[in-house]
Amino acid sequence: MNVTLRFAWRNLWRHARRTWLTASAIAFSAALLVFMITLQLGAYDMMIDTSLRVYTGQLQVQRSGYLDKPQMRSTVPEAAALAAELRAAGFPAVAARAQGFALASSGSRSYGVPVSGVEPKYEPLVSTIPKRLAQGRYLREADAYEAVIGATLARNLKIKVGDELTLLGSGRDGSVAATIVPVVGIFDSGNPELDRHLVQLPLAAFQEVFSMGSDAHAIVLSGMELRELPKAATRARALLPADRELVVLEWQELLPGIEQAIEADMVQNWFTYIILIIVVTFSILNTFLMSVLERTREFGVMLALGATPYRIGSLVMVESVLLALLGLGIGLVVGGGLAVYFHLEGFTFPGMAELYAQFGLPGRIHAKLSFNAIAVGPAVIFLFTVVAALYPALRIRRLAPVEAMHAV
Amino acid sequence: MTEHTVILRNVSKVYRQNAVAVQALTDINLEIPRKDFLCLSGPSGSGKSTLLNLIGGLDKPTTGEITVAGERVDQLGKGGLARLRLHKIGFVFQAYNLIPVLTARENVEFVMQLQGRSPAERGAKAREILQEVGLEGLEGRRPGELSGGQQQRVAVARAIVSEPSLVLADEPTANLDSKTAENLMQLLVHMNKEHHVTFIFSTHDRLVMDFSRRLIKLHDGRIVDDEKRGAGAVG
Numbered sequence: 001m002n003v004t005l006r007f008a009w010r011n012l013w014r015h016a017r018r019t020w021l022t023a024s025a026i027a028f029s030a031a032l033l034v035f036m037i038t039l040q041l042g043a044y045d046m047m048i049d050t051s052l053r054v055y056t057g058q059l060q061v062q063r064s065g066y067l068d069k070p071q072m073r074s075t076v077p078e079a080a081a082l083a084a085e086l087r088a089a090g091f092p093a094v095a096a097r098a099q100g101f102a103l104a105s106s107g108s109r110s111y112g113v114p115v116s117g118v119e120p121k122y123e124p125l126v127s128t129i130p131k132r133l134a135q136g137r138y139l140r141e142a143d144a145y146e147a148v149i150g151a152t153l154a155r156n157l158k159i160k161v162g163d164e165l166t167l168l169g170s171g172r173d174g175s176v177a178a179t180i181v182p183v184v185g186i187f188d189s190g191n192p193e194l195d196r197h198l199v200q201l202p203l204a205a206f207q208e209v210f211s212m213g214s215d216a217h218a219i220v221l222s223g224m225e226l227r228e229l230p231k232a233a234t235r236a237r238a239l240l241p242a243d244r245e246l247v248v249l250e251w252q253e254l255l256p257g258i259e260q261a262i263e264a265d266m267v268q269n270w271f272t273y274i275i276l277i278i279v280v281t282f283s284i285l286n287t288f289l290m291s292v293l294e295r296t297r298e299f300g301v302m303l304a305l306g307a308t309p310y311r312i313g314s315l316v317m318v319e320s321v322l323l324a325l326l327g328l329g330i331g332l333v334v335g336g337g338l339a340v341y342f343h344l345e346g347f348t349f350p351g352m353a354e355l356y357a358q359f360g361l362p363g364r365i366h367a368k369l370s371f372n373a374i375a376v377g378p379a380v381i382f383l384f385t386v387v388a389a390l391y392p393a394l395r396i397r398r399l400a401p402v403e404a405m406h407a408v
Numbered sequence: 409m410t411e412h413t414v415i416l417r418n419v420s421k422v423y424r425q426n427a428v429a430v431q432a433l434t435d436i437n438l439e440i441p442r443k444d445f446l447c448l449s450g451p452s453g454s455g456k457s458t459l460l461n462l463i464g465g466l467d468k469p470t471t472g473e474i475t476v477a478g479e480r481v482d483q484l485g486k487g488g489l490a491r492l493r494l495h496k497i498g499f500v501f502q503a504y505n506l507i508p509v510l511t512a513r514e515n516v517e518f519v520m521q522l523q524g525r526s527p528a529e530r531g532a533k534a535r536e537i538l539q540e541v542g543l544e545g546l547e548g549r550r551p552g553e554l555s556g557g558q559q560q561r562v563a564v565a566r567a568i569v570s571e572p573s574l575v576l577a578d579e580p581t582a583n584l585d586s587k588t589a590e591n592l593m594q595l596l597v598h599m600n601k602e603h604h605v606t607f608i609f610s611t612h613d614r615l616v617m618d619f620s621r622r623l624i625k626l627h628d629g630r631i632v633d634d635e636k637r638g639a640g641a642v643g
Contacts, residue, residue: 003514003521010509301505304466305566306494306522308487401466405505 008318011291012326022287023327026381029280030331031338033273033377038339038367039347040269044262045226045368048251054191056254057093057126057220059233061086064245066217067253072100072172072210077244079216080119080203086219089239091232093125093223098206098216102169102177104149104199106157113153115167115199117206117216126222129187129194136161136185143204148185150195159183167199171211179209273377277384285388288320292392299396300404313393320389327385328378336374342367412475413574413606414440414463419472421458421629432458433629436472440608440622442573445600447609447620454626456610457578463608464497464576465489477573494522498567498605502579504559506551512538512562513547519570537565540602541595557588561595568599574606575599581613593619 012019052058061082063074076082079096086094098117103110120139124130130138134151147165149157159165164180171177181201189195207213224232233248240246252259292299299312346364353363367373421433433455440446448456461467462474465481466489474481477496484492493499506515516534525533538547541561551559560580567575577596581589597619600607609616617623625633 003510003517006514007507007510007518014509298505298507301501302507303490304464304493304499305519306490306570308490311522402461405501 004315004318005322008315008322011295011315011319012323015291018287018290019323019326022284023323023330025280025283026324026327026385027330027334029276030328030378030381031335032276033381034332034335034374035338035342035367036269036273037377038369038373039342039365040266041368041370041373042343042347043365044265046362046365047262048226048258050362051255051258052251053128053222054189055127055129055194056251057095057222058224058226058229058251059221059236060249060254061219061221061236061240061246062217062249064247067249070099070217072170072212072217075172075212075215075217076219076246077215079219080214082241083119083122083219086221086236086239089235091221091223091236093122093221095119095122095126095220096203096216097123097218097220098203098210098212099218100169100171100177100206100210102167102199104153104157105166105168106159106163109157111153111156111197113197113199115169115201115206115210117203117210117212118200119203123200126220129189129198129200132187132189133185134188136183138185138187139200139202142202143208144202145179145181145205146184147181147199147201148187149183149199150197151186151188152192152196153199154183154186156196161186165199167209169210171209172213172215173211175211177210179205181205273380277381280381281384281388284320284323284385285391287323288316288389288392291319292316292395296399296404297406299399300401300406303399303401303404309397309399312399313396316393316396317386317389320385320393324382324385328382331381332374332378335377339367339369339374343369411442412439413442413444413477414438414608415473415475416463417473419459419462419469419474421455421462421467422470431629433462433469436631438624438631438634440606442606443600443604444622445597445607445620446622446624447611447617448624448626449611449617450626450632453628455629456626458629459626460576460578460608460610463574464499465492494519495570496573498570498572498575500560500563500567500575500577500580502582504551504556504563504583506559506562506566508551511548511550512543512554512558512565515551515562516565516569519566523570533569534565537569538562541565555588556583557585557592560584560588560592564592564595564599568603568605571603572605574608577607577609579611579613580609581611581616586615589613589615 061076063076066074083094083096096119100115102113102115104113120142139146139148161183163183165183166180169177203216221236229250233250236248302312343366346366348364356363416436416438419433419436423430423432448459450456462469463476469482479492507518510518513534516537517530520530520533538544541564543558543561546554546558581592584592593615596607599605621637623635623637624631
């Protein structure tokens, strides 16, 4: 082993208890960060996955510009056929959807609501709404004239399963779109916005009422791993007919609010983490200042022997790196172990399952294992540790050999 | 013409302590030839250690010129002084001042590492010099596991191993019993002869003075006597 390394390592153990205490502080903060960050990223994935699963889906094929300006005439031509092609290409969950707007009435009450035409056979693959029926059943036949509506809307319209719902809107060609359909189911999706407004009809019935022909407004894709989505989007783009101005949108474009919420949460959490790291950094700074002060005489001798202040400062820096690596090594083992355990078993606490079930969320958060999730926290601690050691290392530059050798 | 390791011309040193000037050395003129074995003596506060520090490049004179191994010490910057100390000057201290976490061999190797020598050369040279100072078999011991005399031998080995022109020894026998001190002085005489190194001691110890070939007495920062003693009273 290099003499400097050996020298630095042995210097650490001059005060074994102090070294262990400092290493423990580094280890504790590293373990905590690894555990918290992997759990936090796991929670984000769960949040994204759950949000997308309710209704939006992971990817959507739309006519270019429809997302910003959702007009009836911006359609995906031959949507059901294109959805079938995507299914045949190996995408696990694909369903076509059409969107319109209508005045929904029942008795004396009316509300303006978005109306969605869905493929009853495939919609359960891309949305959790079909599974979250509070009353009645979901849509069955593609061309049946029937509807399911959100629980809040049903309450507002004072409508129940079996009652008739009148829809009055305008079709793609500007004609009047009007129909009366029986309500066969009332869903409680956990998403207040959907429960307050949404009406779903079978796609064929929607196309008929709204003069859509065989067009729809979106093909929703889902059922993939989040990390595979960019590749899946590229693959889907390659399958689209070039002449129809179609685009594949990823979830970040479809639901930008989720990403913004995650970023805001991440900033808030990192604020807490940085405070923790700063506290640990001061403990390290204290250790190194003590270590340098009590060795002033020895540094004076080294200067007399011909060592430069830079060389001695480097020795102190090597000591800080070794101490940081020792603490981080222990922290990574403990934190990584916890992360692996909670990745496999999931993290929960009493009552969490019941609480999360109200929002359609799973009752356990699975820690996310990735290089970044595990390495970022310890890397920041390492950086702070090295910066903390810079101050005592730079103080050595001011030492004069004669004064230093007379230090007590 | 005599080759001189150290030349001092009109050297003075004034310390400032709380705005009070303390004249530590006044107008010192001195020429120390190569291979000399010289002792600086005098009462406490006479300026022995200050003179040793100035010659060793650990401090700078207020006025005057100091030349060591051909280099003007008073004109060198911090880096130049460090280089001079590393390559031209060895130090032996009263309290040994070995690095406690390094073994005897590593303490000796440390200076060679600073000089940038290869690990193989360092290892061979350290073994050789430790054998020469009589510490064969003790190379792996740390300072805390060695007696005072053994530690001072390690310090001598460390001072010599860099192949300096000059070794400065500040009260090298002060912490040793008389027998150990005599053995150490015999070792230093041997080093002086074998390695052709100039030795300058600062001491109160009669034994060290007896071994010296030249005895310079200082008083109140001035040289009051410069006695040349041939081959040294004992050595």
